[in-house]
Amino acid sequence: MNRALSGWANGSTVRPGWANEEEDMKRATLSAMTLAVLAPLPVAANDTQANVTMGGLIFEPNDQISMDSEDLFLSLDRVRVRYTYTNHGDKPVTLLVAFPLPDVPLEGADPEWVEAAYPDLDLIDMKTLVNGKPAGLMRIDIAKVNGQDVDKRLKELGWPVVHWKDPDFAARLNALSADDKSALVAEGLLTTEFVTEGDVRPAWTVSTSFVRTQTFPPGVPITVEHSYSPMQGGTVGSALGRDFRENGRLDPESEYVTKYCVDDAFLRGFDRKRYLPSGKENELFFPIESWIGYALTPGANWKGPIKRFRLTVDKGDPDRLVSLCMDGIRKVSPTxxxxxxxxxxxxxxxxxxxxxxxxxxxGQ
Known part of the structure; x- marks a missing residue:
């Protein structure tokens, strides 16, 4: 059975300067309702074999190298993962190994919110060790429209793949003629959604991976370690309050339930901090949501199952709430x-x- 992990928070997140204003609180709640439908920006993903083709970076299964162990540590401040691999063949195998990040922007999300959360990949502070020694990584950014690589087309136009890093790019797009805009919208490179009438914005997603070339000697286990600062999504406010529940329960189809497995114990912890015994909202504290994720499924691309998997989640503060979907979780310390x-x-x-x-x- 999936379990949610509960606790309270003591305000370790930076306080918004307007949080005590009634009207702004209402706006924050509405913002939370909007942002709650967005997926978080995942921290990254399990190592997986990759191949670079004309269609971009392709992730492939491998039937010769096993992942013997994975020790994964997740927190809001830092992520660490340690793998052990074994090549079961009789010859060395050299592969392109990728550590993929999520596509940006999030598909179907309102860019009014997503563009404010475009990740600065330079701040990830990615470090990789192979058998204890630093390993070089290369970052690959691939632009896609409907899953198809459009890097070549962007080069023809002189447009940047990571467009949000160019502060003048929006103005360049909107200086195009009406005919050019229409043609590029029809091509799928631009869209008129969520912008002022007559303006356009990029319609491509960006798939980013950190890649390295890795040689696996036969029969000799090797250890790979990654550590980095996670990319976070989040919002001031929350749609977890009683006003958003029906008969005391959240909508079972909401992402709170389907993505994070929020349960009754979690809601009780939320209510203890959010509401006074009288039922009124506690005006001394305000909920801040933070979201991170980890693409675990690429770990299934290696030979056989992961022989030993260990997950540690550290919520950082005993009073913070945290919830995720995972069987068999047990509490091992206050955090x-x-x-x-x-x-x-x-x-x-x-x-x-x-x-x-x-x-x-x-507040106190």
Missing amino acids: RFEVIKTDFEPARDIDLLFVTFTPMEG
Whole structure:
């Protein structure tokens, strides 16, 4: 059975300056309702074999190299993962190994919100060790429209793949003639959705992966370690409050339930901090949601299941709420939760919801 992990928050998140204003609180709640439908920006993904083709970076299964163990640590501040691999063949195997990040922007999301959260990949601070020694990584950014690589077309136009890094790019697009805009919208490169009438914006997604060339000697286990700062999604406010529940329950089709497995215990923890015994909202604290995720399923691309898998989640503060979908989790400290599995074949990725209650102006 999936479990949610509960606790309270003590306001370790930075307090918004307007959080004590009634009208702005209403706006924050509406923002939370909008942002709650967006997926978080995942922290990254399991290593997986890749191949670079004309269609971009292709992730491939491997039937010769096994992932013997994976030790994964997830927190809001840092992510660490340690793998052990074995080549079961009789010759060395050299592969392109990719560590993929999520596509940006999030498909179907309103760019009014997503563009404010475009990741700065330079801040990830990615470090990789192979058998304890630093390994060089190369970043590959691939532009896609409907899943098709459009890098060549962008080069023809002189447009940047990572367009949000160019502060003048929006003005360049909107300086195009009406005919050019129409043609490029028809081509799928631009869209008129969610912009002022007559304006356009990029319609392509960006797929980013950190890649390295890795040689696996026969019969000799090798250890690979990654560490980095996670990309976070989040919002001021929350749609977890009682006003958003029917008969005390959340909509079972909401992402709170389907993506994060928020359960009754989590809601009780939320209510204890959000509401007074009288039922009125506690005006001393305000909920802040943070979301991270981890693409676990690429770990299924290696030979056989992951022989030993260990997940540790650290919520950082004993009073913070955290919820995720994972069987067999147990609490091992005031802030940490752990699950250990053998012969593990991941069928879904990991998404984590953190709720921190921050003191409002005048709060204690």
